[in-house]
Amino acid sequence: MKLALVGVGAVGSRMVDRILEVEADTGRAFTRGNALVCDIARTPADGFDAVPEDQRVLLGDTHEDVTAEGVEGDLELAADVAGTDLPEFRRALDSLAIHESDGVLVVADLGSATGSGAGAVLVEELQGLYDEPLYVLGALPADDDGGVAALNAARALRSVVPTADSTLAFDRETWPGDPESDDDPEIRALATRVATLFAAGELDSDAVAENAMDSSDLIRTLEPGGIASVGYASTDVEPDERGLFARLVAWFSRGGDDGDEATDAAKVKSLVQRAANTRLTVPCEVSSAERALVVLSGPPSELSRRGFESARQWLEAEADTVEILAGDDPRPRSSTLEAVVIFSNVTDVPRIDALQQRALDTQAAREGGRASDSDAVESRDHDSATDAAPSEAGDEGDGGDGGDAADADAADADAADADAADADAADAGTADDVPLIQDAEAVADDGSE
The missing domain is CATH 1.10.287 (Helix Hairpins)
Structure with missing residues (x-):
C-alpha cells in the first residue's frame, strides 16, 4: 500500500523519521520518501536521519505566544496556531504526491499539546482535502506522563477517531521508552510493524506472492474505522539466494516431503499465534475486533501454504470473525520470517x-x-x-x-x-x-x- 506520511509534533515527526529509516534498511518501498513533518516552535528541530530539510514544516514561528519551547503544554494554543497557519500547511502538502498514494497516515503523540491540539486540526483538514483514506497512528501516554497528558489524549481521541478512517493506537504504557530520545528502541519496533504491514503487496522485489494482496485488502480491513491494534512476531531463518526459476522448481518438488512441510507449517502457525498473543501496539480483547488481516513476510521457501491456512483458521476462531484477510510478502534475501496481524475496530480496550x-x-x-x-x-x-x-x-x-x-x-x-x-x-x-x-x-x- 503506497502511503504518504504526515508527522505532527516533535514525537510524531521522529516516529515518521524512524518509519522511513526502517523502510530503507529493509529494502521496502511503500512511501518512497513521500513524507512531511511539522512542528510548532520558534526554530526548526534537528536529529532527523531520513526526512530531508525541505520536507520539514515549522508552524507558529511568528506567533506571539509561541516560545522557544513551542506551546509549552497549551493544547488550545496548539490548535489555534494550526488553524491560523493552515495556508502554510496546505502549501507544504504540495510537495507530497498524495493523489498517487493509496492513503495518508498521520502520526502524532496524542498525549502532547501539539500532537493532540494541532493533530486534530490537521487531521480534519486532510480529510476535507483528499478522497484517499486517512489513517492516524496515535501514541497514547503512559501513566507516568500525568493526568494532563491523559486529558489531552482523551480529547484527541474524541475528535480524531470519528474523523479518520481508522486510528492505529500505540500505547506507551505497554511500550515504555523515552519518546524524546532520537534512538528509542520502542519507536523502532513500532516502525518495523508499520513497514511490514503496509509494504505488503508493493512490487519492491522480484518474488511472486502465492497469496497476493494489495492496498484494497488493507483498506477493506480498516474500513470499519474505530481503534486498530497491531501485533508482530519474527524468527531468524536462512535467506533464499536462489533465482526465481530455481525457487519455483523447489516449491513444486516439495509436494511429497510431508515431514518438512509439516515442520514449516507448524513454524508459520506458531509465528502468527505469537504475533496475536504477545505485545500488541495497544492491548485489547482480540475477539472484540470486527475484522483482521495477517501478513507473512520472509524468504519464499519459508512461506508454508499449509501453515498459512492453518494460521488463518486459528485466527478466525480467536478473533471470532470470518472477516480475516491474509497475504504473503516474499523477500528472498531476507534472513527473517515475520508475521504481522492487525485487528480492526476493537471495542474492548482496557x-x-x-x-x-x-x-x-x-x-x-x-x-x-x-x-x-x-x-x-x-x-x-x-x-x-x-x-x-x-x-x-x-x-x-x-x-x-x-x-x-x-x-x-x-x-x-x-x-x-x-x-x-x-x-x-x-x-x-x-x-x-x-x-x-x-x-x-x-x-x-x-x-x-
Missing part, C-alpha cells in the same frame, strides 16, 4: 478505558479547583465588607480590636485556601472544558458511525 477515566478525574479535579477558588474569592469579599462596616464593639475599646484581628486571621486563611485551589487547578491542566468520552465503547462507536 487501556483506553483507563485513560478516559483518568481524563475525567483530571477534569473533575480542575473544575473542583475552580469552584474552590470561586468560593474563596466570595469569602474574601464577604470578609472585606464585614471589616469595612463600623463595629460598635470596636468603637468601645479592646473588644473591637480582638474582633478585627480574628477577621484578619480568617481572611488570611481564606487567601491561603484560594492559593491552594489555584495550585490544584494549575496541576489539573489549563485546557478549556471539552466534552470527554463518557463510556468505555464511545471511541469505537463514534468511529463506526
Whole structure:
C-alpha cells in the first residue's frame, strides 16, 4: 500500500523519521520518501536521519505566544496556531504526491499539546482535502506522563477517531521508552510493524506472492474505522539466494516431503499465534475486533501454504470473525520470517478505558479547583465588607480590636485556601472544558458511525 506520511509534533515527526529509516534498511518501498513533518516552535528541530530539510514544516514561528519551547503544554494554543497557519500547511502538502498514494497516515503523540491540539486540526483538514483514506497512528501516554497528558489524549481521541478512517493506537504504557530520545528502541519496533504491514503487496522485489494482496485488502480491513491494534512476531531463518526459476522448481518438488512441510507449517502457525498473543501496539480483547488481516513476510521457501491456512483458521476462531484477510510478502534475501496481524475496530480496550477515566478525574479535579477558588474569592469579599462596616464593639475599646484581628486571621486563611485551589487547578491542566468520552465503547462507536 503506497502511503504518504504526515508527522505532527516533535514525537510524531521522529516516529515518521524512524518509519522511513526502517523502510530503507529493509529494502521496502511503500512511501518512497513521500513524507512531511511539522512542528510548532520558534526554530526548526534537528536529529532527523531520513526526512530531508525541505520536507520539514515549522508552524507558529511568528506567533506571539509561541516560545522557544513551542506551546509549552497549551493544547488550545496548539490548535489555534494550526488553524491560523493552515495556508502554510496546505502549501507544504504540495510537495507530497498524495493523489498517487493509496492513503495518508498521520502520526502524532496524542498525549502532547501539539500532537493532540494541532493533530486534530490537521487531521480534519486532510480529510476535507483528499478522497484517499486517512489513517492516524496515535501514541497514547503512559501513566507516568500525568493526568494532563491523559486529558489531552482523551480529547484527541474524541475528535480524531470519528474523523479518520481508522486510528492505529500505540500505547506507551505497554511500550515504555523515552519518546524524546532520537534512538528509542520502542519507536523502532513500532516502525518495523508499520513497514511490514503496509509494504505488503508493493512490487519492491522480484518474488511472486502465492497469496497476493494489495492496498484494497488493507483498506477493506480498516474500513470499519474505530481503534486498530497491531501485533508482530519474527524468527531468524536462512535467506533464499536462489533465482526465481530455481525457487519455483523447489516449491513444486516439495509436494511429497510431508515431514518438512509439516515442520514449516507448524513454524508459520506458531509465528502468527505469537504475533496475536504477545505485545500488541495497544492491548485489547482480540475477539472484540470486527475484522483482521495477517501478513507473512520472509524468504519464499519459508512461506508454508499449509501453515498459512492453518494460521488463518486459528485466527478466525480467536478473533471470532470470518472477516480475516491474509497475504504473503516474499523477500528472498531476507534472513527473517515475520508475521504481522492487525485487528480492526476493537471495542474492548482496557487501556483506553483507563485513560478516559483518568481524563475525567483530571477534569473533575480542575473544575473542583475552580469552584474552590470561586468560593474563596466570595469569602474574601464577604470578609472585606464585614471589616469595612463600623463595629460598635470596636468603637468601645479592646473588644473591637480582638474582633478585627480574628477577621484578619480568617481572611488570611481564606487567601491561603484560594492559593491552594489555584495550585490544584494549575496541576489539573489549563485546557478549556471539552466534552470527554463518557463510556468505555464511545471511541469505537463514534468511529463506526
